[in-house]
Amino acid sequence: MAGGAARIFVSHLAGAPVFDPNGDQVGRVRDLVAMLRVGRRPPRVLGLVVEVIGRRRIFLPMTRVTGIESGQVITTGVLNVRRFEQRPTERLVLGELLDRRVRLVDGGDEVTVLDVAMRQLPARRDWEIDRVFVRRGPRGALRRKGETLTVEWSAVTGFSLEEDAQGAETLVATFEQMRPADLANALHHLTPKRRAEVAAALHDDRLADVLEELPEDDQIEILGKLKAERAADVLEAMDPDDAADLLSELPEEEKERLLKLMRPDDAADVRRLMSYEERTAGGLMTTEPIVLRPDATVADALARVRRQDLSPALAAQVYVCRPPEETPTGKFLGTVHFQRLLRDPPFTLVSAIVDTDLEPLSPDTPLPVVTSHLAAYNLVAAPVVDDGGSLLGAVTVDDVLDHLLPEDWRETEYGPEAGQEAAHGA
Template sequence: MAAGTPRVFVSHLSGVPVFDPNGDQVGRVRDLVAMLRIGGRPPRLLGIVVEVVSRRRIFLPMTRVTGIESGQVITTGVVNMRRFEQRPTERLVLGEFLDRRVSLVETGEEVTILDVAIQQLPARRDWEIDKYFVRKGRGGALRRKGETLTVEWSAVSGFSLEEHGQGAESLVATFEKLRPTDVANALHHLSPKRRAEVAAALDDDRLADVLEELPEDDQVEIIGKLQEDRAADVLEAMDPDDAADLLSELPEEDKERLLTLMRPDDAADVRRLMSYEERTAGGLMTTEPIILRPDATVADALARVRRSDLSPALAAQVYVCRSPDETPTGKYLGTVHFQRLLRDPPFTLVSSIVDSDLVALTPDTPLSVVTSYLAAYNLVSVPVVDESGSLLGAVTVDDVLDHLLPDDWRETDFHGREGVLRGR
């Protein structure tokens, strides 16, 4: 861990309030969710169990936590209000780690875990279990006797997975080392039964990333075997254009049922994308580019570009629009490219450096024209506007490549590298 990254003991988080960016309280922390890993790696923190006003417990992914400090947790905003259900690969930190008897690796002595420290990885939103606060000797946390000490996670045995384990838990832990496209390649070669087991064990965000890289037949098969509420959660976590492509492959009845279960805003984006022809700018675009108002600064833009969940193509530029700043926006004013953001002082208004020379595309622009446009101007993303000049979305070069390559390109073993798992 790099010096300066925050370390938090989980006992201090129990019951603390969770706030959205506007300062409104979402609920209170009731537990934390971790996943064990193989190869001597520390358990990864997946998210927080939050109890909302209605006493319902929901899951808040760590990727949507922007701060843990001063007795409070701050989120990025929208949270999924569906009830939290623990999965086989998940461990509750407060409920299952505390008071557990484990052994010290060096001496074999039994100790009781009294508290667990978590720490954020440098330059990422990922969190890991960092240290354990333990008591030597027999007896639980209430026993006064016995030396207490704080040890590294690696100094304790009892929280690791064996390499030879055959359950989905071990396989999912192994997949964690791979990029989504490599996990998809491995998943494609598993049997349908095993593929469904692994998909069920992956968390929503990870499964969404993997589904985006799978052939359409595999996508339909997996989404069809998930419980409907879970399927809707995964579709919400996918990029809207990929979710629209997947839903388009489903029977009309199944498609409408899943859209109804999705959050209204997410469903509206997907429905809008499904209204366009597939091989047009409207059918290719994502509805979630980086959008800023004219009075935003370069510092604001760089903070948005820095988000770890953005693809490089979307992070390469920001689009300046009048309010509202969600698609469809107010009037589209132009684009500011990432390199220009690096050249200007942080206090500079984006409206003063906007590039308004490039003409935006309309949603009915055919794929061939989109491809030529990106190539002619050396772009990785291009804006799409409606007849009134409002920004509808952006087409990225990776989505264009998906439609230029042969239909079965995802099923071809193009990796040519060792270490990609194969099912048996």
């Protein structure tokens, strides 16, 4: 890259694709690594944290970056696939510098860091952070109520100080487009303090989605740092089976306290799930499948399947039952698969196209039998029905995979380089 290139605001690099010289994507930018320097000298940008195949995070030195333009990073093509490990002298730019409260040297006003900009030094491959985009006003104030300005790095002070309650609004906005699993991975790699701050800034539904993708220890840690009322709200927003799994790991007293704070209907679903053995159909199932009455039409079914909050596995079929339509339902009549819904006219009654050939699972069906059932019939979900013929819920393939993979699979990199262990280097 030629000297004198334009400055780049680092928030624009979050999630940016990283390509080799041949145009093949090798990963995505998840953060930048910088080293603070004494006095008011601008920090040196050491490199990028790049997420490659299998969610493995590696360190890409800035000396191997040949271009940053149009929201993408071009490299020399030489990657060190050792896992990234942050050193004590290093700072993660997105994770640790954004949302900090610092002071302007001129006047002493306290400001919030919204972004920082870096530039490449002329005739060198070194990069440094030389500008800071800040907002005046109290933390959490609406942006339109606080003046924003871009100042030299030397015009602010306080980056090296430990902050007790750092905000997270800007960081959350930077990660807004991430899938829950990717955001969960980002949270997992933050410090416990920063993880709690980001979790506190997420909306309940977003935090619920992210919690479902986090390792168990991180789930318990984050939930324990929320106020009890908010923890109950987040549990309500989670899928009942995931909420049940999380609550089952808490001490009995804490579990009961949170269940009592939840809405009675949500708490009842979770209590019902916790009554089953963990590695059975009853312990694996979700209590919120798509349930329709026999007189519903294909058009009704397709409208329900289109709901954005449904996972692909749950949207793959609807279950036809006599009222009530909430689990546990009236008599279970059968399943209508999504492909069948696409083949029949919208006015067709679902009762006319219901599949009654496949036997449903009982709640005490063990995990190996559940797995065999899904594999034998090429299913992504299967109904769970009690002895009285009422639909209790549905087991989906993603829930089965969660229990078949190693317990620490969310913390383990999968891919060709997964076995390599070492600190990062140039």
